[in-house]
Amino acid sequence: MILYRKVPFLTFVLSPLIIVTFYLVSLLFLLSEPINAEMELSKNPQRIISLGPSITKAIYLLGIQDKLIANTVYCINPPPAKEKEKIGTATDVNIEKIFNLKPDLVLATSLTNPKTKEKLKNLGIRVVTFPVPKNFNDLCKQFLELGKLVGKEKEAEKIINNVEKRVTYIKKKVENLYKPKVLLQIGADPLFVATGSYFLNDYIELAGGINIAKESKEGIYSREQVLSANPDVIIITTMGILGEEEKKTWEKYKTLNAVKKNKIYIIDSDKISSPTPVSFVDTLEEIVNLLHSKEK
Amino acid sequence: MLKVENLTCGYDLKFNLSDINFNVNKGEIVGIIGPNGSGKTTLLKAITKVIKPKKGRILLYDKDIQEIEIKDLAKKVAVISQYSEIGYITVEEFVLLGRIPHYKKFQFLETKHDMEIVKKCMILTDIFKLKDRFMGEISSGERQTVLIARALAQEPELLLLDEPTTHLDITHQIRILDLIKRLNKELNLTVIMVLHDLNLASEYCERLILINEGKIHSIGTPEEVLKYQIIEEVYKTIVVVEKNPISLKPFVLVVTEEARKRSN
Amino acid sequence: MKRKSIYWIYWILALCGLLLATSLFSLCTGSVGIPLKKILEVIFTGKGTTEYSIIFNVRLPRIILGFAIGGALALSGVILQGMFRNPLVEPYTLGISGGAALGVCLNIIFRLYQTFTVSTLPLFGFLGALLVILLVYFLSIKKGILKITELLLTGVMISFISSSLIMLIMAVSRAEDLHGIIFWIMGSLEEPNLILIKLALLISTIGLIISYLFWKDLNAFLLGEEEALHLGINTERTKRLLFILSSFLTGCSVSVAGIIGFVGLVVPHFIRMFVGTDHRILLISAFLSGASFLIFCDTLARIIISPLELPVGVVTGILGGSIFIYVLSKKQIILGGK
Numbered sequence A: 001m002i003l004y005r006k007v008p009f010l011t012f013v014l015s016p017l018i019i020v021t022f023y024l025v026s027l028l029f030l031l032s033e034p035i036n037a038e039m040e041l042s043k044n045p046q047r048i049i050s051l052g053p054s055i056t057k058a059i060y061l062l063g064i065q066d067k068l069i070a071n072t073v074y075c076i077n078p079p080p081a082k083e084k085e086k087i088g089t090a091t092d093v094n095i096e097k098i099f100n101l102k103p104d105l106v107l108a109t110s111l112t113n114p115k116t117k118e119k120l121k122n123l124g125i126r127v128v129t130f131p132v133p134k135n136f137n138d139l140c141k142q143f144l145e146l147g148k149l150v151g152k153e154k155e156a157e158k159i160i161n162n163v164e165k166r167v168t169y170i171k172k173k174v175e176n177l178y179k180p181k182v183l184l185q186i187g188a189d190p191l192f193v194a195t196g197s198y199f200l201n202d203y204i205e206l207a208g209g210i211n212i213a214k215e216s217k218e219g220i221y222s223r224e225q226v227l228s229a230n231p232d233v234i235i236i237t238t239m240g241i242l243g244e245e246e247k248k249t250w251e252k253y254k255t256l257n258a259v260k261k262n263k264i265y266i267i268d269s270d271k272i273s274s275p276t277p278v279s280f281v282d283t284l285e286e287i288v289n290l291l292h293s294k295e296k
Numbered sequence B: 001m002l003k004v005e006n007l008t009c010g011y012d013l014k015f016n017l018s019d020i021n022f023n024v025n026k027g028e029i030v031g032i033i034g035p036n037g038s039g040k041t042t043l044l045k046a047i048t049k050v051i052k053p054k055k056g057r058i059l060l061y062d063k064d065i066q067e068i069e070i071k072d073l074a075k076k077v078a079v080i081s082q083y084s085e086i087g088y089i090t091v092e093e094f095v096l097l098g099r100i101p102h103y104k105k106f107q108f109l110e111t112k113h114d115m116e117i118v119k120k121c122m123i124l125t126d127i128f129k130l131k132d133r134f135m136g137e138i139s140s141g142e143r144q145t146v147l148i149a150r151a152l153a154q155e156p157e158l159l160l161l162d163e164p165t166t167h168l169d170i171t172h173q174i175r176i177l178d179l180i181k182r183l184n185k186e187l188n189l190t191v192i193m194v195l196h197d198l199n200l201a202s203e204y205c206e207r208l209i210l211i212n213e214g215k216i217h218s219i220g221t222p223e224e225v226l227k228y229q230i231i232e233e234v235y236k237t238i239v240v241v242e243k244n245p246i247s248l249k250p251f252v253l254v255v256t257e258e259a260r261k262r263s264n
Numbered sequence C: 001m002k003r004k005s006i007y008w009i010y011w012i013l014a015l016c017g018l019l020l021a022t023s024l025f026s027l028c029t030g031s032v033g034i035p036l037k038k039i040l041e042v043i044f045t046g047k048g049t050t051e052y053s054i055i056f057n058v059r060l061p062r063i064i065l066g067f068a069i070g071g072a073l074a075l076s077g078v079i080l081q082g083m084f085r086n087p088l089v090e091p092y093t094l095g096i097s098g099g100a101a102l103g104v105c106l107n108i109i110f111r112l113y114q115t116f117t118v119s120t121l122p123l124f125g126f127l128g129a130l131l132v133i134l135l136v137y138f139l140s141i142k143k144g145i146l147k148i149t150e151l152l153l154t155g156v157m158i159s160f161i162s163s164s165l166i167m168l169i170m171a172v173s174r175a176e177d178l179h180g181i182i183f184w185i186m187g188s189l190e191e192p193n194l195i196l197i198k199l200a201l202l203i204s205t206i207g208l209i210i211s212y213l214f215w216k217d218l219n220a221f222l223l224g225e226e227e228a229l230h231l232g233i234n235t236e237r238t239k240r241l242l243f244i245l246s247s248f249l250t251g252c253s254v255s256v257a258g259i260i261g262f263v264g265l266v267v268p269h270f271i272r273m274f275v276g277t278d279h280r281i282l283l284i285s286a287f288l289s290g291a292s293f294l295i296f297c298d299t300l301a302r303i304i305i306s307p308l309e310l311p312v313g314v315v316t317g318i319l320g321g322s323i324f325i326y327v328l329s330k331k332q333i334i335l336g337g338k
Helices: A002-032 A053-062 A079-083 A095-100 A114-122 A136-150 A153-174 A200-205 A223-229 A242-251 A269-273 A277-292 B040-047 B070-076 B091-102 B112-124 B140-153 B170-187 B198-204 B228-235 B257-263 C002-028 C036-045 C050-084 C096-109 C120-140 C148-172 C175-186 C194-221 C225-230 C235-257 C263-275 C279-303 C312-334
Strands: A048-050 A068-071 A105-109 A127-130 A181-187 A233-237 A264-267 B002-010 B016-024 B029-033 B055-060 B077-080 B158-162 B190-194 B207-212 B215-220 B239-243 B250-254
Touching: A048 A053, A053 A068, A053 A079, A053 A105, A053 A136, A053 A153, A053 A277, A095 A114, A095 C050, A105 A114, A105 A136, A114 A127, A127 A136, A136 A153, A136 A277, A153 A277, A181 A200, A181 A223, A200 A269, A200 A277, A233 A242, A233 A269, A233 A277, A242 A264, A264 A269, A264 A277, A269 A277, B002 B040, B016 B040, B016 B055, B016 B207, B016 B215, B029 B040, B029 B170, B029 B198, B040 B158, B040 B190, B070 B077, B070 B091, B077 B140, B077 C225, B091 B112, B091 B140, B091 C194, B112 B140, B140 B170, B158 B170, B170 B190, B170 B198, B198 B250, B207 B228, B215 B228, B228 B239, C002 C036, C002 C050, C002 C263, C002 C279, C036 C050, C050 C148, C050 C194, C050 C235, C050 C263, C050 C279, C096 C120, C096 C148, C096 C175, C096 C235, C120 C148, C120 C235, C148 C175, C194 C225, C194 C235, C194 C279, C225 C235, C263 C279, C263 C312, C279 C312
Parallel strands: A048 A068, A048 A105, A105 A127, A181 A233, A233 A264, B029 B190, B029 B207, B077 B158, B158 B190
Antiparallel strands: B002 B016, B002 B055, B207 B215, B239 B250
């Protein structure tokens, strides 16, 4: 009699406990499973996955694109990269898919979710992160590192030597030229500009200009600040169609030097924001012309 | 059975009852009457330990209720207040809630005994046929009866009712109060009711406590309390008190403005 | 009575069945499809294969976390709805999610997760939640009485303030920080740290067991706070303990998995329509349904736009909201004033 009354209560409490035990037991499986004991630091990874457009471009530059088995949906340059297997966006990747492709090297950016990186490491996959380069030298260093990782050290060194020569030449060329005040805008609404913290700053300085936002701590800028700094040149990244809109907005401020001299330019976002050392210098040469050309 | 001694209580800065003294004997039906805001509900709250007395004490069977555990108090005292909306529950389940004070510490399901008591209460109040209906579906008169059944399920010795007849039509008012009277007789239940209708109070209560502005104005039988002088003083309105020809209890007649003019 | 308890047992078994079914569904689904027949084979003999790893290292942790969090949130919702007797109340109404999100934001912008480890994120989330819990609690106690309406109002206010502060932080933070904050806020069952998963599981189940100590109180509260007092329930003690319990459950869920809304709001209402308002059956039914629901939503989130993943909060919102509206309208007609 009493037992009967107690049984339902026990059922209520036992049922979840049973389920829990079931799960805990399966968790035990998890524990006892040695998750890929050795992560061989293979000299020559054969199956590489890129989690960012800049990395994809660097891989193509090094000539090892046939080892690239997957990249993100944003990796559209160079064109063949579009055809590769896609494993997500730069910020959000599909762990299962990556795991199933059995890569021996995954290259991440600072946009990659840290939890994802950790999960991949737990699964025994080697993950190397390339954060946003702080300046041109950093960009080159990262490229050399990548070269070392994939066994193309010599090729990487050659490429870097080449670009460094080109940059030295540029620096000499602009040494004695007038240094225009430059604003490099990379975002609209809110207005986002390139500060001294990252490599974008070098586009300006190496080209012989002065970045008006160099000392700014945060990238968010107000139009008033721009007006008071009065740059001679404004470079806007495309940001889809926003670039054109922003140009038109700036042109309304007739007091700006850049407007007076008609020196507001638009540059492709992808080109300028995820460069390889080579494309960086290409763009740099372009910018040199923009900064120091005669007023139109 | 219930003794209130020198009670002073209230809600902080708001209303206060002061110097309340009265006794209620077992098996009595006592009515608490008074104008709006005089403190009737406050008194009920004090008896049920919802508010603590500032001064004085309340004794149940000569024991200070502050020293009685609320669980034990709930086994002796049941309260029927205004119904608040819960529609999802059946009548039987609702009445079963009244057994909560009697559940033993680790008891999880209702015992046979609990079910029997509930059945008895529903039969006594004549709502057994409604037991599987949902509270949201039945009429307000039936709902009030269910509340009484629930209170009875607590197997109380003292029943407190806070204006049980508000929002009810005549039929149901009488039905409910007749039920209370019957329960008082059959189960020897002590009843304290707060009523706003003076005539109902007169018909159904053995004694009345008239509260005005936080103090007891008069205590006594309906004949003693429902005198036109007293009513006019407390309620500040002109009335005429007659005898109800059927029950011989006092009956308060309202005097409208028109009637006053006509008689003048 | 016999009928009722048998009815209850059927429901519990049915819900356990549902839970197992959704878990199996989740186990088989993903960008790498593993058919049901193969599952058993893989579990017992497939050690070392990719499929084995995927099942045990990728999918199973998510299922377990979904169980823990879904259960905890739904349970918390039932408790709060029972206490407040307000159908709009859910675990986040008390501002706890706001506090947790704020804690995580502060951690991210001060780069503490880089200086120490990623594991500090849930810790800060929890600390933020704890701070809000204490704040709301002490602001709502007047003269030793915990006022329910004050709790609700204070909680809502703190929610608003936290959202504004978070938006402020987001406006002035750098791009990578912003990403981190958004990831976290969007809610995800992806958690590499097994210890956190086990902790969440433990806290959820203990929470369930503790909540059963209050079944009487919650049932009595159905009638109202004062009426519950008349039934002999120590309402002050109950309110405090239940508040702490549900806040704790919510705080832990939010710290580990981010903000996953609707589970705590919709599941209790939904399951109440089927099993009734008696908390003896309601507590565990809500727990099990919440768990199944979250696991199911997570599975959908993983496959709808594969290889990309939707934030699970999006799926719980849309799916939960729509199903609820549909069933509510139907039941309204069948059961009259229910």
